Amino acid sequence: MEEMKKEFKNSSKGKGQMKGVWSIVDSNSHGKPIWIRMGTAYVNKDASLNVYLEAAPKSFKLHIRDLDPEKLSSGKKID
Numbered sequence: 001m002e003e004m005k006k007e008f009k010n011s012s013k014g015k016g017q018m019k020g021v022w023s024i025v026d027s028n029s030h031g032k033p034i035w036i037r038m039g040t041a042y043v044n045k046d047a048s049l050n051v052y053l054e055a056a057p058k059s060f061k062l063h064i065r066d067l068d069p070e071k072l073s074s075g076k077k078i079d
Contacts, residue, residue, distance in 0.1 A: 017043045020067045023057035038062060 019041040025034045039053040041064050049064065 018067055019043065019064050021051055021053065022063045023059065023061065024063055025059070
């Protein structure tokens with residue numbers, strides 16, 4: 001997580017251009033879905049995405065959303 005915070009601060013792409021990538025897994029035991037962080041995505045000038053995964057989701061379904069820099073710097077839960 002610290003590496004991602006540094007990456008966000010050092011990003012020259014500006015606020016809102018770095019996105020988080022998650023896999024959402026159904027949980028039968030807890031009743032709520034579990035969000036598992038899979039990696040990071042960057043928005044290109046043409047609005048396409050470069051996605052860097054640290055893990056491969058079992059379902060091959062990904063959820064990509066903007067990261068909140070305040071939550072990253074404070075250590076709060078992101079999802």
